[in-house]
Amino acid sequence: MIGRKRRVLLVSPHFPPDTNAASHRIRLLAPHLAAFGWEPTVLTVAPADYEGRIDPALAALVPDTVRVVRCRAWNHRWTRQIGLGDLGLRSFTGLYRSCLSLLEREPFDALFITTYPLYPAALGPILKRRFAIPFVIDLQDPWVGAWGDTVGGGTNGAPDLKSRFTRLIAERLEKWVLPSADAITAVSPATYDDAIGRIGAATTSMRSAIPIGGDDNDFAAVRRSTARTTLFDPSDGNRHLCYVGTLLPLGVAPMSALLTAFARLRVSRPDLYRQTRLHFVGTSNRTIADERPVRQMAERVGVDDIVMEHPARIDYLDSLRVLSSATAILLLGSTEPHYTASKLFPALLARRPILAAFHERSTAVDLLRSAGRPPSIRLIAYESDFQPESLATAFHAELVALLESPEYNVKDTSPQRFAEFSAKALAGRLAAVFDAVHANRCAA
Numbered sequence: 108m109i110g111r112k113r114r115v116l117l118v119s120p121h122f123p124p125d126t127n128a129a130s131h132r133i134r135l136l137a138p139h140l141a142a143f144g145w146e147p148t149v150l151t152v153a154p155a156d157y158e159g160r161i162d163p164a165l166a167a168l169v170p171d172t173v174r175v176v177r178c179r180a181w182n183h184r185w186t187r188q189i190g191l192g193d194l195g196l197r198s199f200t201g202l203y204r205s206c207l208s209l210l211e212r213e214p215f216d217a218l219f220i221t222t223y224p225l226y227p228a229a230l231g232p233i234l235k236r237r238f239a240i241p242f243v244i245d246l247q248d249p250w251v252g253a254w255g256d257t258v259g260g261g262t263n264g265a266p267d268l269k270s271r272f273t274r275l276i277a278e279r280l281e282k283w284v285l286p287s288a289d290a291i292t293a294v295s296p297a298t299y300d301d302a303i304g305r306i307g308a309a310t311t312s313m314r315s316a317i318p319i320g321g322d323d324n325d326f327a328a329v330r331r332s333t334a335r336t337t338l339f340d341p342s343d344g345n346r347h348l349c350y351v352g353t354l355l356p357l358g359v360a361p362m363s364a365l366l367t368a369f370a371r372l373r374v375s376r377p378d379l380y381r382q383t384r385l386h387f388v389g390t391s392n393r394t395i396a397d398e399r400p401v402r403q404m405a406e407r408v409g410v411d412d413i414v415m416e417h418p419a420r421i422d423y424l425d426s427l428r429v430l431s432s433a434t435a436i437l438l439l440g441s442t443e444p445h446y447t448a449s450k451l452f453p454a455l456l457a458r459r460p461i462l463a464a465f466h467e468r469s470t471a472v473d474l475l476r477s478a479g480r481p482p483s484i485r486l487i488a489y490e491s492d493f494q495p496e497s498l499a500t501a502f503h504a505e506l507v508a509l510l511e512s513p514e515y516n517v518k519d520t521s522p523q524r525f526a527e528f529s530a531k532a533l534a535g536r537l538a539a540v541f542d543a544v545h546a547n548r549c550a551a
Contacts (some may be wrong), residue, residue: 108236108489112141112145113145113146113213113216113217113541113545114143114146114147114148114213114215114216115140115145115146115147115148115216115217115218115219115541116144116148116149116150116206116209116210116215116217116218116219116223116379117133117136117148117149117150117219118139118150118151118202118218118219118220118227118285119132119133119149119150119151119153119195119207119220119226120180120195120220120227121151121152121201121224121518121540122134122151122152122175123162123165123166123168123169124154124157124161124162124163124166125154125157125159125161125162125164125233126159126161126162126204126420126422126423127157127159127194128353128449129221129223129224129247129436130165130321131423132147132221132245132247132319133221133348133512133531134169134321135164135320135530136169136530136533136534137149137168137169137173137532137534138157138169138172138173138421138530138534139453139530139535140538141172141536142240142531142534142535143535143538143539144538144539145216145217145229145538145543147174148174148175148176148209148215149173149174149175149176149211149394150176150177150178150196150206150209151176151177151178151399152178152179152180152194152201152202153177153178153179153180154177154181155435155516156180156182156183156198157194157353158183158194159393159420160422161214162231162422162423162424163174164328164422164423164424165422165424166421167328168325168328168423168527171226176205176209177199177520178198178201178202178204179420180194180197180198180201181197181461182197184195184267185380185534187304190536193224193226194224195222195223195226196224196226196234198227199226199229199230200222200225200531201229201234202230202468203230203476204220204232206234207234210234210237210238210240215239215240216541216545217238217240217242217243217541217544217545218231218234218240218241218243219242219243219537219541220237220242220243220244220245220247221245221247222243222244222246222247222248222250223247223248224336225250225276225277225280225476226280227458228244228250228280228284229280229283229284231244231284231287231288232283232284233291234288235287235538237459238271239548240548240550241289241544241545241547241548242287242288242289243288243289243290243291243292243487243540243541243544244284244285244288244290244291244292244316244547245291245293246291246293246294246298246302247290247293247294247319248294248298249253249298249302250277250278250302251274251277251278251281251300251302251305252278252443252445253295253356253443254266254270254273254455254466255270255271255272255273255274255275255277256274256355257468258270258327258338259271260359261458261459262289263468264356266446273301274275278305280281281302281304281305282307285302285303285306285312285366286306286312288312289312289313289544289547289548290314290315290543291303291311291312291314291315291536291539291543292314292315292316292317293311293314293316293317294317294318294319294449294540295316295318295442295445295469295470296314296316296470297445297468297470298315298316298445299316301445302366304498307381313540313543313544314538315537315539315540316425316470316539317533317536317540318448318451318452318470318474318494318528318533319449319452320452320528320529320530320532320533321428321452321453321455321493321516321528321529321530322456322529322530323336323529324477325423325424325427325453325456326427326431326456328424329424329431331428332424334424334425334428335432336425336428336429336432337382338386338388338414338415338417338429338454339386339432339436341432341433342435343382344352344382345382345434345512346379346382346383346384346405346434346435346510347384347386347432347433347434347435348384348385348386348433348434348435348436348437348462349386349388349429349430349435349436350385350386350387350388350390350431350436350437350438350439351373351389351426351429351436352369352388352390352392352450352463353389353391354387354390354391354400355399355441357373357441357442357443358439358440358441358442358492359404359442360442360495360498361439361441361442361464361489361498362401362439362465362514363404363495364495364498365437365439365464365502366404366405366408366410366414366490366500367408367496367499367502368500368503368506369383369385369405369408369410369413370408370409370410371499371503371505372503372506372507373409373410374506375503375507376507376510378513379507380413380417381440384411384413384512385405385410385413385414385415385437386416386417386429386433386521387401387402387415387416387418388413388416388417388421388426388429389415389418389419389421389426390416390417391418391419393418393420397418398423399416399418400416400418401414401416402414402416404549409520421510422430422478424512426453427457428533428539430450430453430454430457430459431458431459432511433459434459434460434511435459435460435461435462435513436454436457436459436460436462437461437462437463438450438451438461438462438463438464438465438471439463439464439465439467440463440464440465440466440471441466442466442491443466443495444467444468444469444491445468445469447457449473451475452528455479455520455525456525458515459515459516460482460483460484460485460509460513460515460519461473461475461479461483461484461485462485462487462505462506462509463484463485463487464487464489464501464502465486465487465488465489466488466489466490467488467489467490470472472486472488474524474528477521478520478521479519479520479521479524480519481508481519481522482508482509482512482514482515482516482519482522483508483514483515483516483519484514484519485508485518487501487502487505489501496544505535513547
């Protein structure tokens with residue numbers, strides 16, 4: 108790109124070595140922005156203030172060329188005592204002070220704030236007003252979704268007072284933050300379209316869909332390592348089907364249909380059933396976890412003998428080893444149309460057979476359809492009102508075909524589509540957003 112590199116301040120409370128899924132948004136994009144004329148500075152939280160386990164190997168994936176500034180957050184050990192654990196709240200004052208210091212001392216041409224967590228989004232309007240800097244808000248997930256409405260932290264996952272209050276705050280923040288943003292980016296068009304529809308006001312903000320892509324360099328790091336997954340032996344003669352990721356409350360129904368399909372397989376094709384092992388990894392989204400929700404569901408339909416669940420979240424490179432060692436990868440969505448799994452692109456880059464099931468209106472469906480075809484990529488799409496029996500029947504048919512011949516052939520896939528969602532290509536999209544908001548500010 109011709110001309111001097113402009114400078115962007117990227118605010119993300121989660122960043123390596125933090126193992127939270129939100130860490131990957133900036134980790135993947137920041138290293139490639141310089142190639143498109145933008146010099147990034149990442150503002151994040153000090154490792155000592157992350158609540159979960161940290162992963163030095165993940166931090167090693169961040170190039171030394173990326174400048175990272177860290178602030179302190181309130182200690183979770185005492186904030187948990189008053190019911191406050193959200194990193195966005197704990198780090199808000201630290202992020203605010205660090206933003207003030209950076210913006211007062213150094214020239215920046217754009218401000219980018221990614222959510223989740225939600226609360227740092229409030230920094231955007233404040234800093235824009237004080238420093239006249241264009242700001243871009245990024246939505247990794249909807250701010251206002253099922254939480255506090257149909258699901259929550261109450262008994263059996265029902266909404267409770269805290270989840271309803273969290274939802275109320277999210278609704279207020281949406282109405283304040285989004286109209287003041289110079290641009291809105293999100294992992295899918297539906298994510299920002301739904302948000303704009305909710306705030307009930309016109310906005311002239313530029314909008315751009317930038318999925319959470321993948322980077323082949325991550326798998327190169329796995330290949331360079333001599334470590335192997337300890338969760339199973341891929342050479343033991345069994346077929347290992349692996350699901351890596353959280354089991355969301357609204358993802359229970361598709362998971363139940365999958366397990367029901369295996370119960371049918373036990374009767375219809377006992378030969379295939381006996382040689383199959385199902386591995387569910389990181390289903391709790393916590394680094395320490397004892398509950399095994401998938402195994403409990405498996406017990407109810409009588410397939411717990413082939414189900415192995417590791418509910419604790421594992422380190423990132425370990426998760427890539429699981430995907431790379433799997434006979435096939437399972438990708439399951441939820442009943443929410445907007446849901447697009449962040450694990451989609453690592454699964455594609457693992458180059459193993461995939462069996463996926465997503466809501467028909469999820470962007471994952473279009474991406475998977477364009478990325479490849481059976482037998483390498485098998486896709487089941489369903490609507491919000493799907494019948495569990497029908498979905499189980501569709502799963503059963505695909506499982507029989509997959510287990511009979513678990514093949515992956517690069518000729519079934521689209522290299523061009525893979526390249527379109529590489530970390531570098533997506534960084535180019537984000538840089539174009541920065542170009543536009545900077546040009547608009549200069550013209551104003």
